[in-house]
Amino acid sequence: MMYDWLYNLTGSEILAAVIQSLLPLFLFILPFALFAVLLERKVSAHMQDRLGPMRVGYHGILQTVADIIKLVQKEDIIARDNDKLFFNLSPLIVFMGSYAAFAVIPFSSVFLGSNIDLGLIFIVAVTGLVVAGILMGGWASNNKYSLLGAMRSAAQIISYEIPTMMIIIVVIMLTGTLNLYTMSEWQTSYFWNWLIFGGPGFGLAKFILIPFMMMSALILFISTLAEVNPTPFDIPEAESELVSGYHTEYSGMKFAMFFLAEYANMFAVSAILSALFFGGFQSPFGYLGNLFNVPALIPFEQFFWFTAKGIFFVFVQMWLRWTLPRFRVDQLMTFCWKYLIPFAFVILIIVGLITVLL
């Protein structure tokens, strides 16, 4: 594992732990955020028959780097009547919440922050921190738009947490573990062993499970999507109504932190979806390392597959974002309480019966 390797390298537990906890940030989240922002712009542009950023670097690849440099230079504006402490704390908490989720996400069989047994629950709990941060920021901003955005955000995230949890319980019933690493290992080798195709084994149960698994993957996708607030669910930000929602008052680096947290969250959510239903870091077609007998290659391949799946779901999120208009608040609540929760509940019962009976 990563930690042991770092421990051997540095010879100090603390140093190894610090390095390991910083690795995903510098190795993954920052480059990913840079890439994802560019991808988002390019995808949205091409979906609208535009070109998107074209000037900075070849086809604008350095655009986001330039933007970050610009954001760092910006003045950090704090209004007079803001609640200074909470105003400054909020972006930190939001970023921490979404960053902490990366601690248990298995990027590959060796690159994994912490192999704890309560992985899934940990993610759900820690992303709950984001709500607190958002509410805090919105309230401390002393701005009606920020407050409205924060309230909507809290309402939305809390509502959509319920179908998410139900689907997670479905998965737990089938796999019997909360550990994301074992869950990924469980769906090993070929893609028909993925949970969306009923998990490993060739029993009757597998084939009965397939439609339900597809439904639950869909529900999980939708409800986690709602938690990261991209467009069909961007009621908390709603540019046309609320200026920019809870981060209206933020500028400079603090705004950049919200921004980073949002994109980190996008990936975290996609990673969870792929870890639960799409085999996590497992390759769909077996490994080149096994084929050529080079075991050292396997972790890199796994990392590749994991990021590829993650980025694919991020792309789907963007795709949806540029396809659908925004929900109304009542539609949002109807959709969650009248459609997602009953469906998730029925799936929960049926899968429970299947696991007991078959």
Added chain:
Amino acid sequence: MKDYFLKFWQGLWTIAIGMKVTFKHLFVPAVTIQYPTEKPELPERERNRLYVNMDDCIGCLQCERACPVDCIEIETVKAVPGEDLGKTSNGKKKALWVTKFDIDIAKCCYCQLCVFPCPTECIYMTDVYEFSEYERDNLIYDFVTLTPEEREEKKKNYEEFLAKKEAEKAEAARKKAEEAAKAKQEEKKEDKKEETKPEDKPKDKEE
């Protein structure tokens, strides 16, 4: 119940249709024109920056009068006899020096009303539309081809010419007066009936 499932299904299905449309557009070539490097083709009769071909301008002030925002300012000076200003391209003889032809393009509303009345078609719209300036004064375009000294010279020439003419006129008038006085003196010697005649003549001229 049936309605409920139907709605759910319709929701999913219509989203799928929408996503298909956006996915197709991913591969449609972009319509963007990357402006400073690529320029759009303008329509044939576009109205942009004005240009005045001073070789053809006869200084008739038609354009100045037509302009609804008064952004053209023209001053002309008559040519002195003996100066040849040449002809315009459509054969009109030029008789005026144009010593000032300013178009304040910042005020211009590109209505093209100044273009049509021009008898020699020397003021017209071009396809130049990138002429922003840092100083507003730089947007007052001076089209006169003469150098400032030449303009002064032309004015002076004309003034001198006028003065000369005036002097000649005064001279002529004086001579005339002298002659008239002489004639009067001579007439006094003649009959009294004919005395009224010289007084009548100026009155006729005035009418």
